[in-house]
Amino acid sequence: MSTLRVTAERLVVLEHPNADALELAQVGLYRAVVAKGVYRTGDYAVYVPEQAVLPDELIEELGLTGKLAGSKANRVKAVRLRGELSQGVVCRPTALADTDLAAAAERGEDFAELLGIVKWQPPVPTSMSGDVVSAPDLLPWVDIENLKRYPDVFEPGEPVVLTEKLHGTCCLVTYVAATGEVQVSSKGIGAQGLALVEDGRNLYWRVVRAYDIPAVAARLAERLGAERVGIFGEVFGEGVQDLTYGVSARTERPGYAAFDMSAMVGGRLNWLAATELLDGELPLVPELWRGPFDAETVLAHAQGRETHSGRELHVREGVVVRAATERWSPVTGGRAIAKVVGDAYLTRKGGTEYE
Template sequence: MIWSVSKHLVSIKPHPNADALEIAKVGANQLVVRKGEMRDGDTVIFIPKDSMLPEIMQPAFPYAREGRVRSVQLRGEISMGIALSLNDISTFFGEDTRNLLELADFGEDISALLNIEKYEPQVPSHMQGEVDPVPIHVYYSQHDCNQYGTYRDELDFTERVVVTEKLHGSQGIYLFNRTEGEQWDIRVSSKGMLRKGLILKQSESNTYWQALKNSGLTEKVSTLQGNAIQVFTEVIPVQKGYNYGESRVTLRVFEVRVDGNILPYDSPELAAFRDLWVPVVYDGKFGKADLYALSKGKELVSGQALHIREGVVVRPYIDRKADDGEWLKLKVINPAYKETGEEFN
């Protein structure tokens, strides 16, 4: 999801675990708010997590430690930022700023006007590298997960869904373009890099390139038909405390696109990928899945339950979009999982 501070209309839903709280859908984002604090159709300015608040706002939000907005879990639901009313804007920034924001388009990035910047964690040197722009002829897409609480009503109780373990690593994205015969042009990136239209130059010291080599992913891609293959993966182990039993860097696959089409995880074409797929914890009717229970417990990757799982991701078996155009790839975070604030993508 692209970071931006922007104006939105709010949609309110009940909180499933707390009568005094509600779920506010702000764009594709989820907030947990006091009941009655907002109403359907209210206009708000949304400040997402990992925003650095200007000094004038910081005393009003003491839980934003060192001025940084963080996600918080309230009665089992994630709240992903701060929403300000236009009256709040007048209080913090004055009437002139409010007047400008009233003229702004919904969804327009207004972070510069409010002097709000995005926090960028320090990326370890072995995950950095020299970069190139993605060639103009190379097709690629992004993968994001939205909060389950915001979009759960978009899923039908009778439809088939697939629930997989959400791994705590770093998203590695691999682009394969067929040349002559069975040869491939291979391009490697991360979620953060590809957002900027950048790919990592090949390097034996780079984590994402190491994961490609150690996993044997190229050989598996060679079993597929098609000219443009995009593989979304979680590179592990790269985050402190989550080694998944691996002594060297590798990856697990959670989505494969062939010429722009997403393949179901159990399609015959992906047979070669089975040993690299993220663990599937449920496959069946949505109405019979307890997503909150499935989000808890230990990791399944190692088979040894070495540490907690970060959570789960639920998606329709045949991928589709919500009414607002967002893909229905929805995450439920384990209540025992705590962000350190230094995670990187």
């Protein structure tokens, strides 16, 4: 999941092609359906992104009672309104009536706490949980921001690589060269600096042993002269999420595909190309395209059917795009990496979003 920020944004207002009383307010490359005539291009308003959980008072004020997602109808989720995808909520809450939104946008001010908005935390199934221990040496995964929110992460024409985003759960493995210790965690648990105690019933540890990931990490640590190596992969299949890729996670060898890796060398963290270092060692997420960055090309690749199974069994979750040469991005203050999620995936029925 990306980080949750509720910010003031400059709008570009577009015509809704299928509704006379509605328009589209564009923020970055996101579009949210709004009532016609409320906003004009150049206006500033507050943008509440997907996966935000709103307090009851704000829901009532915005006229969204019964219209949001989740068991409590309080979570922002992508929907189609008269045929157009609407992602997020554009509004001007009364709590910010005296706020200069243009100035707030310039400062990048975050209104989440003031408005009582929090980030939705997906549930954790029993097979993905377990006893935990402190893991200060764990190499964590990073939150990837959405390209639609930050379209300037990449320069036009910059060489990039697109890989398919698989719908599963992120497995973090850290190998400590000096001791041979292996730390295994999930994205959510790892973000707390914790690792899972080994348990044969735990999904992540089953994957780690089934694919002998520690042995792969040990070989890479020796090759790179690294103190620690982190391997990050997606665990998927029936019993994990609603998209299965034709695999059952209940078998001895659940679905797994590595998508990234890092190494601590000389006390410095380096992000490395999994496709180069792990090819032939572990299954990899499919590479879909590489070439000069163009936003429309990336958005187009996020749509369609999955390719991992080789049978196009269901919708594609989306894509991850990263700079062909690893670099830091001043736009996000982190790695030059972003994601785009497919429209059909966002609006599918009965989807699961376990962490």
